[in-house]
Amino acid sequence: MRRFLTALTSLNLVITSFSLSFGQGEIKGTIYSQGEFHPLEVSLVKFQTKNKWPAEESLAVQITEVIQKDLTFSMFFKFSEENLFSFADAADLNPLDQDIWLRTEAQFLIAGKVEIQSALLKTEVYLYDAFARKKNFSQSYRTPQSAWRKLAHEISNDLLQNLTGEKGIFTTKIAYIRETPSGKELYLCDYDGFNPQQITFDKSIDLSPNWSAYGKKLIYTSYKSGNPDLWELQLESGKAKKLANFRGLNTAARYNPKGNLIALTLSIDRDPEIYLINSGGENPRRLTYSLGIESSPSWSPNGKQIAFTSDRTGSPQIYVMDSDGSNVHRLTYGLSYCDSPAWSPHGDKIALVSRERGGFQIYTVDITGENLNRLTDQGSNENPSWSPDGYHLAFASSRTGKFEIYTMNWDGSNQSKITSGGGNFSPAWSPRF
């Protein structure tokens, strides 16, 4: 946290701005400004229930907990340590009731009510401005009871959007590779690690998953046909098809932001180089011309540039080129071995790994090459993958002795493990669906 603040102080500019609503009209405030971080203070009250049935009470508690975890994860909020006060009806807090408004230091108060209606759940959420003592926002949801976790994530998305203007990532997923007894397969889990599920059954070696622009497909390299070929998996149908099987490598494939092109490593001209193919797997165009290894392309969010790894100077370093292969320049200096570039969705930074004694550590660097910032220091940490809002990273770490997937904030804070069992690696954070 300290490192992050120091970096900000030296930058001394507004990095992000959000619109906050106070009663009528909108005032644009800033979360980061003048080197200081101003999270919004909110109070989240345990959701009430319509009928006070045990099943409702249990769901109310669980939904509230997931919302609290989501909003804490987002970095934008500070939760007041309320010992939750009770009120008669969350739907209608009396603006004249001093007791409620004076008891909280929060700027905003979130409350809700849950009602079981046979197999469905009716949930109402209320957002109050504690300063203006007004209801800002209310929303009603009707969902299957069994989908309560997804509901809670959707509520979090809506609250975040209303409070900050940012679209939440709480319904996003992480694709990753898991070692199973019969091979390396593709898995999916919620962004927080819940609901892990196996999605390929190839009984081979599957590697390097990457999401299409709208999250409908995953491309990955698989040896199931006897060669490292590029495959495409349609998530809804579960159907996979071979997308590219050029002679040699078809690896490290990444869709461009628009989703019409794929950058990947091929070795059809003998050396591993970066090529472009179209989303149908055809029309290879070579981008790099250098003896040695070129791999691991990463697109800038505007699709105009590609960062990649090249060992043309003798050890792997990160380079950047235009997406037609021109204007190649080196990004990383001062580290002896760099790999796995991942361009932030904000466009201003690239995450990468540096090999140091004992393993890899994750760094971010500005696209100018300045402000190299180390984020990890335990175990070996690989494969950084940005959340679609650019505020978080997923990565694989061996710090417990086995490889697991972790998430962390963009400044390296709040590193938390989201898988278990070991043999989990190569995370790819989905887009918002």
Place this chain on the structure above:
Amino acid sequence: MLRLRFPLFLVIAVALFMGGCKKGTKLEPAVEKPPTEQKPTEQPKAEPPKTVEEPTVSKKEVSFQMIHFDFDKYNLRPDAIDGLNQNARVLMENPETKIRIEGHCDERGTVEYNLALGEKRASAAKDYLVKLGVSASRIETISYGKERPIDFGHSEEAWAKNRRDEFKVISQ
């Protein structure tokens, strides 16, 4: 003695037959019997065609040496050159043999970088064999990156074993 006389008899028979042809007679070739392999005890039998996986004449099993690489490198060390020279000899002695060179890495690089490094290691070996005169069409290459170690340890010794090319026979 029979061996010599039989074809001679044919020649004489054909010569006499040819000599006896008049103009306008359609010339029909004499029925020829193929020379038989002289086996003391058995007659040759007609056998139905079968899918032969191994040729009926037995071939000696060919085997190749693994070669090893330095950390992060795909250049051929002197000991690798020796191994490749030996492998080239085996290939020359067995001109029907086709091989696949598998390139492997130790666990310390990233998954993707190692896929490329394994490819370079396999190509380096292939290029050298081709330079020695082995036909390129007899050699396939594939990289397994760090995905197929032969030693799952995390020591220098294990890593050195894993940085290798393996030579697999795909047909003889």
